[in-house]
Amino acid sequence: MSFLQSEKRLVIHIHDLTQKYNMSLRELSRQSGIDIARLSELANGKRKRVNIDFVIKIAEALNITDIREIFTIEDK
Numbered sequence: 001m002s003f004l005q006s007e008k009r010l011v012i013h014i015h016d017l018t019q020k021y022n023m024s025l026r027e028l029s030r031q032s033g034i035d036i037a038r039l040s041e042l043a044n045g046k047r048k049r050v051n052i053d054f055v056i057k058i059a060e061a062l063n064i065t066d067i068r069e070i071f072t073i074e075d076k
Contacts, residue, residue: 006076007076008073008076009074010050010071011071011073011074012071013070014028014039014042014058017062017064028058032054032057033057034058038054050071055070
């Protein structure tokens with residue numbers, strides 16, 4: 001018997017977060033200390049790797065305690 005593993009991807013919900021917290025990407029950049037270009041790349045799925053420090057800074061800027069609010073793991 002063989003098991004097929006589906007490929008997964010990490011999805012960062014930057015656009016959802018900025019809407020939920022009524023904050024522009026520029027303001028999130030300012031509050032988190034993350035360059036707006038990096039946030040934009042994360043938001044648009046253009047970064048293949050995510051720096052855990054970015055996740056922590058986003059969580060701190062938005063006062064998020066449940067990391068699942070920031071990203072999910074989904075099938076490709």
